[in-house]
Amino acid sequence: MDDLGTTTPTTLDTLSAEGTPARWWVAPLTLGERMAGPILGAACLVVIGIILTSGSYLSTIFEDILIFAIAAMGVDFLGGFGGLITLGQAGFVGVGAYGVAIAEVHGYGPWAATGISLAAVLGLAVVTGVVAVRVSGITFVIVTLALGQIFWGLGYQWTSLTSGDNGITLLSSPSIGPWSLSSTMTVWVTTFVVFLAILAVLLLMVHSPFGLSLRGLKSNERRLRALGYRTGLQRYIGYVIASFVAGIAGVLYIFSNHLISPATLTFSQDGFLVVMVILGGLGTIWGPCLGALVVVMFEQEISTYLARWETLMGVVFIAAVIFTPGGIAGLLRRGRLALTRLATARRRAKPAGGPAPAVASATAPNSSAGDALDAARTRGDGDAARVTAAPRAPSEGDR
């Protein structure tokens, strides 16, 4: 404000395309962005190491983790960035898997079946999206839950197509020459490669203009509309992308498990995907991968020691919602912040001589980025009328 008198008036048309260069690299990266690389790298190495040194049982578990991680990343793309949490994602995993199985039953080869399946996923996402994006916030959760249950209901009731409760077994797996998905190792490597590709694409997307506008949508839809964004279209595109990602996970699922039944599409599975996202860290893309690891380990490993693993998982999840809204990613960030603070305090203490108390101030450059649920705590919901926290500004009394 102090330079108000000295600067010349801004007229936007005076700015040419050759204006001051945008020094985007100077802008601080959020901690999440800086940490994503190292953590992922480390995780990948560990995982690959374990796979190579163990039998096929573990590799199956890790396939599951990767497949659910893919679907969960889709949930996070739409939920963590656009604020639209879907409880129908498992439905699209199911469509992807059923699509391949049903097409094969009708005589198509595995490659054609994959194509048909992905086309079906896209088509269904495009159609259901028209309905789903009519609403936002809580109602979006409800509507996607209902849509997911339609897919479950179809899988369960349309027995002539889906064999009902028994499910369909995969007939054959695709192959290129010697690279055949009928071998466990090949399936694993393929799943891993697809996982990495989708992770990369989604990370790119959330830093794209569209990703930024999704964050704007979550933050303040009304303002975004006043800036010329057709927010319905954005929700729609986001929904189709998230659903398509789930469909890809579904295709991998059938090639990995060779069986698809309605059990994969139940509400409980929809919930698991959301649990993965929240446990891992909403709004990070990579966090849900850790969430998938945790949930699948609960399901596959802890369940052998503890029959009531679902109770434990439910309690852990509720505790996470209450105490660590940022999930595992949020915890890691907090830990890292604490370390930075400690380091700064030491550095400051040294020149002073004595062992000064660790009084660190303002070391966090960008502490408020991330923690998506925390952010949700301080803002009104998308539906403008429901303000959750007491607004600072005077209320909009004037009609």
Place this chain on the structure above:
Amino acid sequence: MSGAGVRPDAAAPTSRPSAGGPASPPTLEGREVALELDAITCRFEELTAVDSVTLTIPAGSRFGIIGPNGAGKTTLFNVLSGELRPASGTVKLFGRDVTRMSAPERVRLGMGRTFQVVRLFSDLTVRENLTLAVMGLSRSKLQLLRPWRTYRVHQALAEELASSFGLRDRLGRTAGELSHGELRELEVLLALAVEPKVLLLDEPAAGLSPAERVDIQALLRRLDPGLTIIMIEHDMQVLRGVVDWVAVLDHGELVTQGPTAEVQRHERVRELYLGRAAAHDGAEHLGSTTS
């Protein structure tokens, strides 16, 4: 026009002395009409918030809307910006009927607005706020596979906007960390970023300290003279410095309109402002001719 002296574009060739009487709309010959409201009516269940308001606002004018709380000012704004569809009546933007158009479509036709309660992307940085705003009109806002930080033109625009109003060193801060005055400025910047031809300002000085009010007033005066500004304001002092024509709303009805100085002398307006105990500051703002 009697208030032409305060307007920055007083010397502009399009500006001519007013031909009409004091209560006629501020039409100036040879000037395009920016906004035309015809018998706008808006109802919330039983309450009629805006009652058959007709206004003509020429391009390049500085137009103020005043009135007590609940007069329907913000509702009228919501109708103008496309967030609210009127029960009846039409809105024309540069001669084009936009009554049924959505808010984003109107932005594309050159309408920008601010909100009475600051509406920013409070968990995004100032840079991200401004980037969203400058990308609002470009096609690249739907780009999926290129980081937004690499769009140099847009980044340059965002930085230029930030620098012009002293927010340059705040680019990396989240909007939630800004002071109230800075938030108000950012609010105006976001509206300017979509390169509006018509700018709607809903109480841009609300909640600001007297010093900050002077700042925002200066900010508004420096805007491009060709820009049409419509501004809701409680504080006549702020209005007087910026606008030259004022329309007065009460209970959803248009009470009167005219050059700022004349409206201040209007009997009903003085009743509205002076009749209420709470409007004591309105009294001094309205001028010295109190009875």
Place this chain on the structure above:
Amino acid sequence: MTELIVQTFNGLTLAGIIFLVSSGFTLIFGVMRVTNLAHGAVYLLGGYVAYSVVGDHTDYFFYGLAAGTAAMAGLGLLMERLILPWLHHVEMAELLATLGLIYVIDDVSLAVWGGNPLSINLPGVLGESSVLPFRHIVYPNGRFFILGVAVLVGVLLFAMLRLTRIGAIIRAGVDDRDMVNALGINVRRVFTGVFVLGSALAGFAGVLGVPVLGLYTGGDTTILLFALAVVVVGGLGSYEGAIVGSLVIGLVDTYGTAYFPAISYVVLFIPLVVILLVRPQGILGRRVMA
């Protein structure tokens, strides 16, 4: 034609049960803005509790009804006092926490009552069937009883909302929470009361629903889905909307299951889709400014 009449009666009975569940859901949402996804799980648990009380003694049915209702009222109290205060009225966090609760409640139910389907029969004359005076339709008395009870509860709730002071506060809370706060009413107590009432309604419906829908693992998802469909169709938070929505969903689901068994779930969602396209706020929902 006879078939259609029977299916219509079935649909009305189902609508009655759905209404009891969804009115609780919508009251909780309307007043507290809490989306209780565990509402279906509470419904199922109510049925299980009643089963433990009734067992083979059909005569104990009404004790079971009382026990299931009371137990779920207690569970509602626990949820409202122990979990919700931590979430500071953040709607999405509340929704997610209740999602977690589903796993806990369902898993505990599974541990206690096992995975096999259970049933409770209605006592005495309610367990028998009568011949209707037209077309010689034989129809179970119990279903008329259930429908009658649902209508009675609906009327009582309506009277409470319209005629009592508490009801006035609740309605005011749905319309404008700030106003209730401003009136100096102890909102905390109203919230607790509404949550307990809503959960009790779910438990009550859970017991009444057993003779019609059975008692089985996964039954909670179906009923939750019905309730959600009702509130989307009728309008989230609207009591009258819950009545209209229940009738629509109950009848559509019954006809769908009877005439299009392979795709009855899709049929169920036709009203949902139509409403979302035509009137996203629901038939009786009020529009929040977009």
